[in-house]
Amino acid sequence: MANGLIRQNSIIAVEEEVTEGTYVAPSSVNSYIRPKQDGFEMTPAREIIDRELLNASPGMETPRMGMKSVTAALPVEFRASGVEGGNVDHGPLIKSALGAYRTGITKSVVAGSTSTVLQFGVGDATNYNIGDIVVVKRATMHEARPVTAVDTGLDTVTLAFALANGAPPAATAISAFSTFYTANGGNPSLSLSYYWANEIRQAAIGARVNSMSLENFQTGLVASLNFGFEGLNYSEINGVAPHTPTYDSGIPPIILSACVYRNGVALDVNAFGLSLSNTLGFLKSSCDANGRFKGRVTKREITGTINPYKDDTSVAFFTDWNAGTEFSLFAVAYNPSSTTGEFTMGSVTGILLPQCFTTEYTVGDLDGILTDDMSFRATRGSTGTSEEMYMGLI
16 A cells, blocks of 8 residues: 655765666765755656557557656756865766866965966966866955966966956965866766655666756845756666765855856846756667667757846947857856855855857846846857856855
C-alpha cells in the first residue's frame, strides 16, 4: 500500500561520470545539492514502436519498446559557496552547461598598480586568465572586475574597466576565485540521483545540460539558475541516499547593489535575464543495448535581455542596435559585509559576456516610466575565437 511520500523530504545528488552513460552513485557527503522546491523533476521516457500489422480487427497489437531517454530539471539559487573562491554544490551543473572550470588563489599587488592595471610580484600574474572575475579588496572599498589581459612577462593584469576608487596601494589583496567558462567540448555527462522522499531512488544517466537560464535577477529578489537536462538512460530502485548530505554554506544575495555594466558603465536596470541553450547530438549504435551511447554539444546559443531606463539626452542604444555595434556586459551581485564598503567574501557572483550585440530593440514601459527594452546575443566575436561567457564565484 502506498505510504504517501512527501516531496519536500527529497534528496538530490550529482556526480560527473567517468564513463559516459555508466551510473555513478553519490561518493560522499559532499555529492548533494539543494535545489529549489518548485521546478525540480525527472521524466523517463521510452520510444513506442507500433508494429502496424494487418489482422482481423481495427485495434492495435502490443507495440515494442525502443530506445530509452530521460529529461530532468533542477533550479538552484544563484549564489557562491560561502568560501572565498570555492566551488558550489551545483558546480557540476554549471560545468556541464559551459564546459570548463578553473580556480585561482589569493594574491596581493605590489607598488605600481593603476586603476586599470594591477602590478604583481614575480610570477604571480600566472595565477590569472582572461575572463577571471576578481575582487580588489582595498579596505572599505571592495570592487569586482573582470580580467581582460594578462602579461606574465611584466607580471601585470589588466581589468575590463577602471576601479572607481583609483589605484589600489601595495599589499592590497586580490581575491581567490573560481571561474566557469564556455569551451569547445569538455561538457561532462552527469549522473543525477533523485531520492524521492529519501525512499525511492530515480536516476538520470548520461545526462547533459541542454539549457541554463538566469531568472529573477531583478531588484529586491533572489535570483536563480534553472537547469534542463537530456540523458541517455534511467533507473528506479527502492533505496535511500547512502549519506547524510553536507551542503556548502553559501547564502544567495538579494539583488540590491547588484550592478549591470555595459562597456564598463553601470546601467540603471530593473532586471537582467540570460539564457543558454545547448543543442545536443547523440551517437547511435545498433550494437548498443540502448541504441544511444554518447552525447555531444553540437551548438550553443546565449541570449538575454536588459531594460535600462530611457535617457532623455541620448539615443545611443538605438544607434548601436541599428549599427550592430558590439558591447560587453558584466553583472555582479554580493552580500554586503558588516564593514561599510566591503563585500562578504564567499557571496560574490559575477557573469561576464565580453561580446554582445543587440538583436531586438523596443521602447518599453515600467510602471509608466519609459525603458529601452533590448534583447541581445553573446558571441565569440567577429573572428570566432573569444569565449562567450564567464561565470565567477568569489
